[in-house]
Amino acid sequence: MAKFIALRLALTMVIMLGAAVLSFSLLTLAPGNPAEAILSAERADDPRLEEMEIFMEQHGLNNSMLVRMSQWFRMLGRGDLGTSLKTGEPVAAELWARFPATIELALVSMFLAVFIALPLGIVSAVKQNSILDHVVRFIALGGVSMPNFWLGLLLILFFGVFLGWFPTYGYGSTPHLILPALTLGTGMTAILMRLQRASMLEVLNENYIRTARAKGLNEWRVIGKHAFRNTLIPVVTIIGIQFAHLLSGVVIVEQVFAWPGIGHFLIDSINARDYPVIQGFVLIIAFFFVLTNLVVDVLYAFLDPRIRYEGNR
Amino acid sequence: MKGTGDTMIDIVLTFRRDRLAVFGTAILCLLTLIALLAPYIAPYDPVELNLSQRLLSPNIEHLMGTDSVGRDILSRIIYGTRTSLMISVVVVIIEVVFGVLVGTAAGYLGRAADEILMRLVDILLAFPGIILTIVIVGLLGSSVMNLIIALTAVGWVGYARVVRGSILSIKKELFIESARAIGCSKLRIATHHILPNIISPVIVLATMNMGTIIISIAGLSFLGLGVQAPTPEWGIMLNEGKPFMESAPHLMIFPGLMIMVTVLAFNFLGDGLRDVLDIKTIIGS
Secondary structure: OOHHHHHHHHHHHHHHHHHHHHHHHHHHHOOOOOOHHHHHHHHOOOOOOHHHHHHHHOOOOOOOOOHHHHHHHHHHHHOOOEEEOOOOOOOHHHHHHHHHHHHHHHHHHHHHHHHHHHHHHHHHHOOOOOOHHHHHHHHHHHHHHOOHHHHHHHHHHHHHHOOOOOOOOOOHHHHHHHHHHHHHHHHHHHHHHHHHHHHHHHHHOOOOHHHHHHHOOOOHHHHHHHHHHHHHHHHHHHHHHHHHHHHHHHHHHHHHHOOOOOOHHHHHHHHOOOOOHHHHHHHHHHHHHHHHHHHHHHHHHHOHHHHHHHOOO | OOOOHHHHHHHHHHHHHHHHHHHHHHHHHHHHHHHHHHHHHHHOOOOOOOOOOHOOOOOOOOOOOEOOOOOOOHHHHHHHHHHHHHHHHHHHHHHHHHHHHHHHHHHHHOHHHHHHHHHHHHHHHHHHHHHHHHHHHHHOOOHHHHHHHHHHHHHHOOOHHHHHHHHHHHOOOOOHHHHHHHHHHHHHHHHHHHHHHHHHHHHHHHHHHHHHHHHHHHHHHHHOOOOOOOOOOOOHHHHHHHHOOOOOOHHHHHHHHHHHHHHHHHHHHHHHHHHOOOOOOOOOO
């Protein structure tokens, strides 16, 4: 087990280093001049050439690519993500301030998805080919085919505008959270529902289920205790992976609901050509993504010893 | 798959039994026709403004109503089909070509090439795809060309992985060894024995990816980072309709429905193809 974890950890370090280089290199794609974009955003007239020169000099934008990259890596070593060109605040602080709103949204979405998907997936498998099963399968397919920004707009229209039950945008109280969380969680609900149904169908055919039934156990006990527990390994894995995916969904969902999280911040920063923020954002998200995958992998190996042996081969 | 007449007939027959897949195929044929015939079937010019006819609800003259500057929604939807299908097909083709090349190189050459290429793939997979796409197109600037660049730059990875995996497992098969034993050249083995066997997973993956790509195109355009107005495109239409959703909900209903129907059709077809072509595991990107 220790060897497996060490190997995965080493690979993760290599990937993170690569991700850092890639995050930095992305900025060479940008044709626009950040000095011009930021200075002209601050006032009405066009910035003069000298002003732009001074701005570029101050922010070290005139240095060569390699110099800037090595500077960036040295900063990363100190846990510094640089300074936002627009606000002059540290990027790490700016992201950190917006992180709680995003995490709150993602966590609530995940809980909604888990609590809706698992019971429905189980019942759908137990009552295979019933009307409920067909409905569940349809929702599962529809849920992955539905663009989340459209779903968000429909929810706003129906629950916000027509029924007036929930606020349609903004941040603060619990009601504000409901519509964005539903929007963000639908894709995950669909995927989980499908997986839970499939794993349940597979497990229900196993011999130990027949044994449990033959012993005369109550059917719900068979399903709850013997079958459900054995579906947990794949389901928990996908919950982990999907949680990381939720964090990429926030970019669009936060935009629809004007939710003040990091996704909203990314789009603002792209529009303002605030390079250090974009760089920092990409890097943090990649690290989070890679770490989640690492945790899921290790957890998986922990839950299912067969994986570990294969990894040790 | 092996190219014999019997297998092909088997595939078609199994496929025809899958009602959802047939339904998906029918819808896709219809959408393709709509896209190709757009100039002939659209009742109005999709970009022509008509300020006296603003925000009309669906009626006999405008079956889906008009938008905030009086453009006919139905015509914009029809031309939007063209925009979405065209961009997504181009994206998928580039992704497949690039992914298959890289995957084949990694799987066939092995050793150092494999190691380097697969670490590159790992690094790209360290980023949630849509975020990388948003950032690339955001930095390059919004245009159709940059949208295609951003989508393909991220999307080829899935194909490379699948192709490499298939090649590694096929390399060990007996029929490759027999082909080598009877003196087939390396090129002949690659084109006649390996390629036909990696085509099925690639086709399935491409079909399933079409849906994701169409959602991404609409999503990026919705954010203002993709196709630019006044080009008729579903995501832009949703973005433009948003401020008027209280008084004119039809502005949001129809474009969204089109996206969903198209994506659903590709997913039905992809599911069906996967069952028919007997692909058990596909590592999605």
